[in-house]
Amino acid sequence: MNSKFVVATPELPDAKHLKNTVEKLASYPTRNSLSAHIKPACEWLADQLRPLPRMQVEVMEYTLPRGRRVPEDMPSYQVVATLPGKTDRRIIIGGHIDSLNLEVKPEEGPAPGANDDASGVAVVAELARILSATEHEQTLVFVAFSGEEQGLLGSTALAKRATDENWKIDAVLNNDTVGSSRNLAGQKDNKRIRIFSEESENHQSRELARIAEFFIRQTMQDFRAKLVFRRDRFGRGGDHTPFANAGFNAVRFIEVHEEYTHQHTPHDLVEHMDFEYLAQVAQANLTVMATLAQAGPQPKNVRMQRADHHATRLTWDVIPGQKYVVYHRETTSPIWEKAVPVGEAKTHTVDLVNVDDHIFAVGAEYGIPVEAI
Helix, strand or coil, X not given: CCCCCCCCCCCCCCHHHHHHHHHHHHCXXXXXXXXXXXXXXXXHHHHHHCCCCCCEEEEEEEEECXXXXXCCCEEEEEEEEEEXXXXXXXXXXXXXXXXXXXXXXXXXXXXXXXXHHHHHHHHHHXXXXXXXXXXXXXXXXXXXXXXXXXXXXXXXXXXXHHHHCCCEEEEEEEECXXXXXXXXXXXXXXXXXXXXXXXXXCCCHHHHXXXXXXXXXXXXXXXXXXXXXXXXXXXXXXXXXXXXXXXXXXXXXECCCCCCCCXXXXXXXXXHCCHHHHHHHHHXXXXXXXXXXXXXXXXXXXXXXXXXXXXXXEEEECCCCCCEEEEEEECCCCCCCEEEEXXXXXXXXXXXXXXXXXXXXXXXXXXXXXXXX
């Protein structure tokens, strides 16, 4: 299904490619961040990404600080691959390459971590392959975090680096446990992916989730995003959180029905996964990342006219040559219900839509909208 609101990509994700990546990563005895196997796993992934056009690949070394599940300060490694764009604004997609088996010592196996989270890393690698074939407005960053199972340590290190180096990050898409469509309780959902997001005055993660849902809905025929308005699952966390804490827009993608008895055990195996479902998840991410990658800067001073009439008039500051889209939804709706491309206009009137009953926003074409006030 084509849409004027999203950017077309040169190809779609391949379930066989995704499976090959998961199988390779799951073949390591363990990928625990404290083990000797984490660096070889990262080097293998880096070697898969280095031949891609224009891709700049780094195996980033950082320190795991002493703490929960880390007996003493020690080095670890993660992969950061950068595809330069026309600007230095960045879109990041990540999954965590490390695995965990709570039944054995960290340096021992087996800890296959097929779904948690070789599935997310496979999505990252497949999108890197596809998106490297074309040029983008934004710089794209593909990350395989480590230290996730010890308390989001790799993502914390990268978020600090991003802050220290003044990275301009428009969006972080974290994929963690995204490769299974059913659980052992008999629940199944191969038509949706959950997106977790939090509301904050310091970032627009909730609006990132909302526009991601819109892009997916506009593009995919039989697959949807289920928005969950929480930072993460109750009492748990993911690699998007350190970025949100640093003030960046960041969300988590995760399957609808997790199988908890497989997580952090030797039973997190390739055979329990659904690679056609994982390909759909990858396509959803591809739609969001490729579209955001072409967006211009957000509009400023988005305002609604405060008047008593049956239409709503919006105004905003424009950048010459930039096209805009006006969005609106009922105040009770979690999703954007209507989108209207308005070209290079600096004002737009939405006829017969009451300002009292609706929420309005304006976004640069392909970008995260800014709510009108």
